[in-house]
Amino acid sequence: MSKQFQSLRQQIDLLFENLIREQPQLSLVSSMDTPWIPAIELQETETELCLKAQLPGIAPNELDIQVSENAVFLSGEHRESKQTDKQGIFRSEFHYGQFKRVVPLPIPIQRERVTAEMSGGLLTLTMPKATPVVPNLIKVSLIASDPKA
Numbered sequence: 388m389s390k391q392f393q394s395l396r397q398q399i400d401l402l403f404e405n406l407i408r409e410q411p412q413l414s415l416v417s418s419m420d421t422p423w424i425p426a427i428e429l430q431e432t433e434t435e436l437c438l439k440a441q442l443p444g445i446a447p448n449e450l451d452i453q454v455s456e457n458a459v460f461l462s463g464e465h466r467e468s469k470q471t472d473k474q475g476i477f478r479s480e481f482h483y484g485q486f487k488r489v490v491p492l493p494i495p496i497q498r499e500r501v502t503a504e505m506s507g508g509l510l511t512l513t514m515p516k517a518t519p520v521v522p523n524l525i526k527v528s529l530i531a532s533d534p535k536a
Contacts, residue, residue, distance in 0.1 A: 423482030
């Protein structure tokens with residue numbers, strides 16, 4: 388029964404794929420209707436956090452990066468190319484327009500020492516960890532006084 392159900396499901400999926408391929412205007416979900424949020428990867432080493440964000444087609448001057456001790460704020464815009472061929476575009480799943488992404492950080496960072504590099508559509512932020520604040524405690528001596536005096 389499981390193989391029959393799986394076969395039926397594959398046939399139905401294929402039917403819908405073919406229908407959408409032949410008549411894209413029937414697609415229930417348009418890629419242009421869904422907001423684009425860049426994928427990220429956050430790694431931690433002993434001394435720093437490293438955030439990588441996939442930003443293909445985004446020019447560095449189209450990108451705004453802001454950091455606080457506890458979060459990274461990314462925003463920018465992927466502009467649509469004005470260049471088209473004589474035939475036009477039949478189908479595009481590229482996302483154009485503005486995006487915003489807030490990435491909370493698991494530990495505080497030294498925001499003044501953050502560096503950014505963009506290469507091949509990959510943004511890399513290197514964020515040194517903040518040094519833990521050690522409380523500066525002082526022992527206070529208590530002198531007992533005579534309550535009758």
